[in-house]
Every structure is written in structure tokens, then in C-alpha cells.
Amino acid sequence: MTTTPETTSPQHDESRAGRAPRWLLGVGPLALIALLIGLFTLLNAPGLTGSGARVPEEAVAIENVRFEPGRIIVAVRNEGVDPVTVAQVNVSDFFAQFTQTTEQMAPLQPNTITVGYDWVQGDPYEIALITSAGGKVTVDVVAAPSPEQGAQFFGLMVLLGIYVGVIPIGLGMLWLPFVRRASRVWVRGLLAFTVGLLVYLTVDATLEGLELVAGSAAFGGSLVVLLGAVIAFLVLEGVEGLALRRRRDRGDAAEPSPQMFALMIAIGIGLHNLGEGLAIGSAYAVGSLALGASLVIGFAIHNTTEGLAIVTPLARTRPRLGRLAVLGLIAGAPAIVGALVGASVNQPTLAALLLGVGAGAVGQVAVKLLPMLRSDTGRVLTPITVVGIIGGVVFMFVTGLLIVA
Known part of the structure; x- marks a missing residue:
């Protein structure tokens, strides 16, 4: 008994040969999006290359305020997409001297600001952080000695x-x-x-x-x-x-x-x-x-x-x-x-x-x-x-x- 080898039509072979791999079909749109973004950047797109005039988007969050003898310690974090620099600290309309752990906060970077100020227990204070771009972040607190976190x-x-x-x-x-x-x-x-x-x-x-x-x-x-x-x-x-x-x-x-x-x-x-x-x-x-x-x-x-x-x-x-x-x-x-x-x-x-x-x-x-x-x-x-x-x-x-x- 002889068997006839299975034959396929030329059209079927051509369709199989021209079919793209499945992974390529999935990656293809992503590659095109990356190409589009790259082209957008090469064209000096404002907001991506920084060449255009753009107002920085500052989003600074005050995470904690601690009162210690002769000083106020403020923990902050940059929650925005642009670097932020704290230029001045105002405590109830008084511009106080301060030090900070970093001069410029990168996105999501924390910062600890130590303000020299003789506060009075029980008095209310408004602490304002003024950035180099003119932004202002305030918090209202009542002075009380902070417990030691041991x-x-x-x-x-x-x-x-x-x-x-x-x-x-x-x-x-x-x-x-x-x-x-x-x-x-x-x-x-x-x-x-x-x-x-x-x-x-x-x-x-x-x-x-x-x-x-x-x-x-x-x-x-x-x-x-x-x-x-x-x-x-x-x-x-x-x-x-x-x-x-x-x-x-x-x-x-x-x-x-x-x-x-x-x-x-x-x-x-x-x-x-x-x-x-x-x-x-x-x-x-x-x-x-x-x-x-x-x-x-x-x-x-x-x-x-x-x-x-x-x-x-x-x-x-x-x-x-x-x-x-x-x-x-x-x-x-x-x-x-x-x-x-x-x-x-x-x-x-x-x-x-x-x-x-x-x-x-x-x-x-x-x-x-x-x-x-x-x-x-x-x-x-x-x-x-x-x-x-x-x-x-x-x-x-x-x-x-x-x-x-």
C-alpha cells in the first residue's frame, strides 16, 4: 500500500511564510510609540528637552514638624516632577536662618530643614517654605516639645x-x-x-x-x-x-x-x-x-x-x-x-x-x-x-x- 505525500497549495505556503511572529505583533506598536517619542524629542519638543520656557511644577509636601529646644525641624519631600530648591523659611512673618540636608530636591527626594527659632510652648505658628521659583508651602502648628522617637x-x-x-x-x-x-x-x-x-x-x-x-x-x-x-x-x-x-x-x-x-x-x-x-x-x-x-x-x-x-x-x-x-x-x-x-x-x-x-x-x-x-x-x-x-x-x-x- 502506497501513501501519497501530503501536498499543500502554493497559496497556503505563501500565507504561512508571510505570517509575522506573534511576539512581533505585540512589540510592534510599542516600538512605534518609542519611535514617535524619540522623534518628538529630537524636534526640541517643549517640556521634554527643557529648551522651551516653562514654569516649573513644584509640589512640596511637609511630612513632619518637630519642636526641639531652640529649633524647629521640618521634614519635606518633593512630590513633583521638577527639582525644587527651598530658598527661604518664614516662621510667623519672621525670616529665620536655616540649614537643610540637600540644596536641591530631586523628584521624590526627601529633605530635612532645621530652622533656628526660639519658640514658645503652646503658641501657634505658621511655617512657610519659599522656593527659588517663588512657590510657597505653609503649615499651621502649635508648638509643643516633640517626644523622642526611641x-x-x-x-x-x-x-x-x-x-x-x-x-x-x-x-x-x-x-x-x-x-x-x-x-x-x-x-x-x-x-x-x-x-x-x-x-x-x-x-x-x-x-x-x-x-x-x-x-x-x-x-x-x-x-x-x-x-x-x-x-x-x-x-x-x-x-x-x-x-x-x-x-x-x-x-x-x-x-x-x-x-x-x-x-x-x-x-x-x-x-x-x-x-x-x-x-x-x-x-x-x-x-x-x-x-x-x-x-x-x-x-x-x-x-x-x-x-x-x-x-x-x-x-x-x-x-x-x-x-x-x-x-x-x-x-x-x-x-x-x-x-x-x-x-x-x-x-x-x-x-x-x-x-x-x-x-x-x-x-x-x-x-x-x-x-x-x-x-x-x-x-x-x-x-x-x-x-x-x-x-x-x-x-x-x-x-x-x-x-x-
Whole structure:
């Protein structure tokens, strides 16, 4: 038996020979963009070669202000795209002598400015940094001796993080026996109360983040808050999808379990508490001990109900004590990390980004909890769930006034 060799048409061979490699099709547009930019530069394009007259875009952020005997230490960073030189320092309309670690700050480069000034404790001061291009960056502070940032200071930050995050949430989780004995209707009301808490936290974190970067276009300005929220929302959605896929592979129900809901709530609250820790650490770092103490008390009362939010989905389960402890640490321990970071550097853009992450995470959990509010008739918004949601928002608002005060 003879076999006939496979023949191909000349047109087919020609099409295969003329087909470009796949990697070349992907790299080709990038090479054309690089060629276009190179051509634009060779033509002395203004803004790229520096040949044209252009006003420098200065974006200097004051990260920290410390008061030491006879001097004020200001930590700044260049958040713009152009080099910046601090030419003068004005303290309450007085041009003071100063030294700095670098004469010209490159993009993203930090600088420490030491100002010789005999300040008076308790007096308010306006510190203005004037750049060589005529720009002006100001900050209003009240003089107070800054604490020494040694091992004892950072140990205090850890202790404050425990007071603010871990202990209040742990106390709130003690409501679990009460939740387990509640009827189905009351459990739905408590879940609605949890949704109200999360809705308030989402809005609150978003507004705080936007306020931190108000009037600043560095690193995208307010966009960093929205970027952090979107990233956190999508990441949690992806993690949840992966967990549900594993449940289906094991033959379990293809919906989040109560344990998963509790974990999602703990993660969202933990990311939010990271921003609270930043606020406390920043207050203590600049010597505002009274403000820091009021924040500790306010956040402690504010966060107790967050423990209730974590255990409410577990109303019909019997979780182990170790699992509850882990959930409490996930939700509360980030306050410790935030306090340590806030005490080290007060970076508004970083804080705004983290607040956005917390808002996105908490908002994602609130959305996922809504189906659990359905009644026997399939309605989500019933009298008890509406009262619960409003109650959660109002409770967080009222306790939040303690933080502002």
C-alpha cells in the first residue's frame, strides 16, 4: 500500500511564510510609540528637552514638624516632577536662618530643614517654605516639645494600637452568645446594623482620604483615594471568587459560608483601622498628645461595635475560640501597624491611598452582606433591616463625634 505525500497549495505556503511572529505583533506598536517619542524629542519638543520656557511644577509636601529646644525641624519631600530648591523659611512673618540636608530636591527626594527659632510652648505658628521659583508651602502648628522617637516611643505606639484596635474589637466579639440566641428576624436586624456600620466606614474613609489630598495634584491627588478603593474592591472580589471555586471543587455549596463572611468583614475593618492608626501615630509624632489621647478614647468606643459586625454572620455556627482570636487580630492588629507608620512619617498621599483601600474593602463587604438580609418573601429592605441599617449609620456617626471632639 502506497501513501501519497501530503501536498499543500502554493497559496497556503505563501500565507504561512508571510505570517509575522506573534511576539512581533505585540512589540510592534510599542516600538512605534518609542519611535514617535524619540522623534518628538529630537524636534526640541517643549517640556521634554527643557529648551522651551516653562514654569516649573513644584509640589512640596511637609511630612513632619518637630519642636526641639531652640529649633524647629521640618521634614519635606518633593512630590513633583521638577527639582525644587527651598530658598527661604518664614516662621510667623519672621525670616529665620536655616540649614537643610540637600540644596536641591530631586523628584521624590526627601529633605530635612532645621530652622533656628526660639519658640514658645503652646503658641501657634505658621511655617512657610519659599522656593527659588517663588512657590510657597505653609503649615499651621502649635508648638509643643516633640517626644523622642526611641524604643519607648514606638513601644507606646504598639500599646496604643492594641488599645484602639485589638481590645475594643475583642470586647465587641463578646456579643456572640447574645447573637447566637437571637431569633432569625433579630439576626437579620443585626446583619442590617452591620451593613450600616460598614456603609458609614466606607463613606467616612473616602471623605478623610479626599480631605488629606485636597488642593494637591501630587501623585494624582484625589485619584489615589479612588485608585486604592477600586484595587481593594477588585482584589477582594478575586479572592472571594477563588475561594468559591475551591468550595465547588470540594462539592460544597457555591456561596460564601458564614466563616468566609466573618473573615471578609475582619479584613475590611482591619484595612480601615490601618488608617485610624495612622491618624493616632501622626498626632503623637508631632507632640499633639492631647489630640492623640482623644483619638484613642474616641476610636476605642467607635470600634467596639466592629467586633459585633464580625461575629453576627456566625450566629448559627459554633466557631472555635482560636478562630475568633484570629479574626479579632486580623481586624484590630492593623491599627498597631498604622500607629507605627504614622509616628515615623506623616505622608498625606500614602495615608489617603490606605484610606481608599480601607473604603473599598469595607464597601465590598457591605455589598456582599445585602443578600443575607432577604426575608422569606425575598425582600432585602424590610422594616427591621431598614431600622438596622439606619441604626448602624447613626451609631457610628454619634460615636464618631467623640473622635472629632
